Amino acid sequence: MDSDRTAPEPAAEESSLTRRSLLRKAGLTAAVGGAGAVLGARTASGATEGGQMGSASSAEMIAMHTVNHGGPTFRAQGMVDNSFNGFDPTEILRDFDWGRTSKLPNGQTLREWDVNAIDKDIEVAPGVKFPAWTFDGRVPGRTLRAKEGERLRINFGNGSAHPHTMHFHGIHPADMDGIAGLGAGLIHPGERTVYEFEAEPFGLHLFHCHAEPLAEHIARGMYGTMIIDPKAGRPAADEMVMVQAGYNTNFDGLGNQLYFVNGIPFCYMHVPVKVKKDQLVRLYLTNLLEYDPINSFHLHGNFFDYYPTGTRLEPSEFTDTISQVQGQRGILEMRFPHPGKYMFHAHKTEFAELGWMGFFEVEE
C-alpha cells in the first residue's frame, strides 16, 4: 500500500464541502495547529435519535486525529482505552460465544444466549468518543456460534433508550425475522422477546438491528456475527472473526469518517494479529459497513482460499483481494509460509487510511 498521505487539494473542490474536501481541510488544519487540539475533541454523547450532532466540528476533529494517525506517525498517538470501552479488539478476534446448551424432549440440542441492547459511548480514537448503540456493550456484538441442526434461542432485552430488534440472516419463519410489524415487531425500551429458529444453513451469517431508520441503527453499531458450523466440522485452524464497518461521526449519513474491523480503527496496526508460520488460519469476514456501497479485503504477501458465505466446503477462488457489499460475508483460509509482518486492509485505500488497516505478524 502506498504510505504517502493526502495529495494537494484541487482548486475546483474548494467551493464544495464534500466529505473528502472536509477531510483534507481538516488535515491541513491539523498540520498547522498540531495534534494538541485533537485530544480535547470529544463527540457529544447526547445525540438524539435521528441523529444530528449539530456541528461539523466533531467530524473535523476526528478527521484531524485520523490524519495524524493515518500516516507514519499514527503509532505515536497511542491506542484507545480498551478498559473504558469494556472490550478489546484483540480478544474479540478469537472470542466465539457458544452460549449454553440443553436437550429438548426430541433429543435436539437447544443452544441459548442472552443479548441486551445497550446505549454506550465508545472511545473510537484516543480522546474521541462515539455515542454507539450496541448489542451487549460491544461493537461489533458477540460472535454467536452453533452447529448445524441445533435449535437456537436468543433471549433479547432492550436496555437502550430506543426501540430495536434482532434480525438474523438464515432460514427461519416470518415471525422470527426481527422486523417491525412481524412477530414481536419492534422491541421498545424495557421490553424483552425471544427469537428461536433452526441452525440452518451452515455457514457464516450475521445479525443486526432492523428498526428504522435502519441505516442509523446499523451505523451506530448494532450488528454481530453468527457462525453455524457444518455437522462434520471444518479442519482444525487458528480461527478468527473480523467485522468490517465504519463510524459516521457527524451523523450526516454521507459516508463515514472512520473505518475499521472489530470496532476500533487501526486496532491491529497497534497490536498486530499474531499467527504461526505454516498454520492454517481461518478468517470469518463480514461486512456491515453503512453509507458506503462496497467494502473489500486485501492481504499482502500471500493468497487465500475464499468461501463465499461459508455455505459450500469448496472455495470459489484463490486470490488476495475480495469485495463485499453490506451483508455479504465469507471465509478466508490461508497459511503464511514466511515469518514477518503482512498488512491487510480495505483495497479502497481511502478506507484503509481512515482506519481499516492492520497487520498479521507471522511467528516461527
Ligand SMILES: [Cu+2]
Ligand atoms: Cu436498533
